Amino acid sequence: MSEAELRTAVAGHRWLQSLRLRPDLVTPGLKPEAQLKAEEAALFDTLNLKGAHLLEIGAGNGAFSFAALRRGAARVLATDHLAWTLPGSDALSATQWAAHALGAGIEMSPLDPRELTPRFGSFHVVMATACFDQLFNPIQALRGMRSVTERVLLIETLQDGLADARPLMMGHGQVLPIGGPEGSWVFGWGPNLPLMTQLLTDLGFSRVLYRHHPTLGAARGLYAAFLPEAPDGLLEGFHTPWINVTSPQAA
Amino acid sequence: MTPQSELSDQELLARIGRITWFHSLELRPGIVTPGAKSLAVLRREEEALLGPFDLRGRSVLDIGAWNGAFSFASKRRGAARVLATDEFAWTHPTYKGLESFELARAELGLEVETLQLDPTRMDASLGQFDLVLFLGVFYHLFDPIDVLQRMRAVTGQVLLVETHQDALEREEPAMVFYPGRTLANDDTNWWGPNPPLMLHLLRQLGFARIYYRDHPHYLPAEGSRTRGIFAAILPGAEPAMSAHFGIEWRDLGAAGAMRDFRP
Numbered sequence: 001m002s003e004a005e006l007r008t009a010v011a012g013h014r015w016l017q018s019l020r021l022r023p024d025l026v027t028p029g030l031k032p033e034a035q036l037k038a039e040e041a042a043l044f045d046t047l048n049l050k051g052a053h054l055l056e057i058g059a060g061n062g063a064f065s066f067a068a069l070r071r072g073a074a075r076v077l078a079t080d081h082l083a084w085t086l087p088g089s090d091a092l093s094a095t096q097w098a099a100h101a102l103g104a105g106i107e108m109s110p111l112d113p114r115e116l117t118p119r120f121g122s123f124h125v126v127m128a129t130a131c132f133d134q135l136f137n138p139i140q141a142l143r144g145m146r147s148v149t150e151r152v153l154l155i156e157t158l159q160d161g162l163a164d165a166r167p168l169m170m171g172h173g174q175v176l177p178i179g180g181p182e183g184s185w186v187f188g189w190g191p192n193l194p195l196m197t198q199l200l201t202d203l204g205f206s207r208v209l210y211r212h213h214p215t216l217g218a219a220r221g222l223y224a225a226f227l228p229e230a231p232d233g234l235l236e237g238f239h240t241p242w243i244n245v246t247s248p249q250a251a
Numbered sequence: 252m253t254p255q256s257e258l259s260d261q262e263l264l265a266r267i268g269r270i271t272w273f274h275s276l277e278l279r280p281g282i283v284t285p286g287a288k289s290l291a292v293l294r295r296e297e298e299a300l301l302g303p304f305d306l307r308g309r310s311v312l313d314i315g316a317w318n319g320a321f322s323f324a325s326k327r328r329g330a331a332r333v334l335a336t337d338e339f340a341w342t343h344p345t346y347k348g349l350e351s352f353e354l355a356r357a358e359l360g361l362e363v364e365t366l367q368l369d370p371t372r373m374d375a376s377l378g379q380f381d382l383v384l385f386l387g388v389f390y391h392l393f394d395p396i397d398v399l400q401r402m403r404a405v406t407g408q409v410l411l412v413e414t415h416q417d418a419l420e421r422e423e424p425a426m427v428f429y430p431g432r433t434l435a436n437d438d439t440n441w442w443g444p445n446p447p448l449m450l451h452l453l454r455q456l457g458f459a460r461i462y463y464r465d466h467p468h469y470l471p472a473e474g475s476r477t478r479g480i481f482a483a484i485l486p487g488a489e490p491a492m493s494a495h496f497g498i499e500w501r502d503l504g505a506a507g508a509m510r511d512f513r514p
Contacts, residue, residue: 137396171424187455198430
């Protein structure tokens with residue numbers, strides 16, 4: 001691959017994420033590099049990923065999968081559903097170009113998280129960004145993710161109904177810049193903190209940690225949910241602003 | 252079809268007495284099962300739920316049929332085929348739902364098919380029915396979105412959803428989660444959607460028009476709108492199945508339809 005070919009490929013794709021492929025070449029993505037870096041730090045500075053097997057749901061252009069590999073993960077499987085399968089989508093092709101340019105040996109596969117079962121295998125770390133925002137059925141997707149998680153599930157999601165003490169989620173429709181030229185209408189959800197805590201608890205996670213999004217505040221939330229078999233040491237890197245929101249029922 | 256039962260009144264009463272009933276059904280003149288829902292309540296519910304539809308010659312699928320009141324009502328209203336399904340109540344040791352259903356069916360002499368199947372496992376292989384009755388089930392499901400998708404797959408014309416609802420003060424789509432025994436001290440209650448949410452979910456599943464009416468026994472005038480009825484109509488439904496919604500019903504797609512749900 002020549003530099004000219006790479007620059008042509010970058011110009012020829014629609015990018016969801018701004019990835020630095022060369023010191024002077026950043027893909028013109030919707031999500032700015034600074035926000036991706038802040039999210040990466042918020043999610044991954046907490047954990048030692050050396051030797052870990054990681055599954056990413058909703059990888060977009062793979063920014064977090066590439067980051068996990070840089071941080072020492074032994075196996076990284078990047079997946080996406082809508083952005084990689086809707087007719088007219090070029091996000092998978094863009095991600096393949098990025099992996100090639102970065103020399104990053106990640107696996108890539110289109111995947112609907114609703115279809116995950118234990119037969120798919122298991123991963124020390126499962127992560128999903130823009131998690132509820134773009135899922136018609138986040139309950140089933142969470143169940144699927146739970147079924148392949150060995151230790152910890154990391155989630156970044158839109159939030160809503162934050163003033164409400166009741167666990168609830170609110171429906172959100174949006175046009176995403178995926179699929180055909182006009183984009184695609186996608187129906188998703190914004191959960192509040194009590195709902196996330198309860199759902200994760202009901203799905204078998206025994207400890208749940210939370211923090212606001214590093215640049216967008218409470219409009220989006222980050223969750224780390226641990227299975228009972230996760231060693232206590234795994235929680236050591238979760239400092240302020242992470243807080244323990246584990247449901248009393250889980251104890 | 253005439254009653255096949257050869258039970259004496261005494262024997263029938265004894266069998267009725269061994270079951271905990273949800274529906275009051277008049278099995279013989281003067282012999283009514285002692286349901287938690289009275290005959291009068293069920294009569295009003297039947298009219299509210301089935302009144303808009305001309306069921307003559309059509310097929311009906313009843314999800315969560317329990318003792319069978321709405322399956323039998325559909326048959327009496329002329330449905331050519333009625334398939335009653337249930338699992339939770341039919342296999343419940345106290346409710347003895349399937350036994351109760353079969354006892355009532357034999358007494359009433361109605362041709363209604365049965366299938367013991369939970370809605371979480373239903374799909375298009377069941378076939379499509381002109382009217383699907385999804386009454387009092389949505390909020391009992393941990394994942395009602397998945398099951399609503401399954402209900403769409405078995406609906407030929409109209410899906411009728413009756414459910415507990417919540418978050419009525421919000422005009423935006425929302426559903427409230429009830430962990431453990433939060434709602435009515437019942438750990439089988441999971442979710443309370445609001446009407447805007449039902450509109451969005453049903454539209455997203457391909458229904459063209461969504462009508463709403465208050466439940467006849469949970470009325471805003473009485474300070475309670477905690478249950479609602481939604482009729483979701485597929486594109487191309489026959490007029491007999493989609494054109495007779497009275498004044499109690501409102502088209503949720505119409506401008507301003509969500510405004511006056513506020514308590």
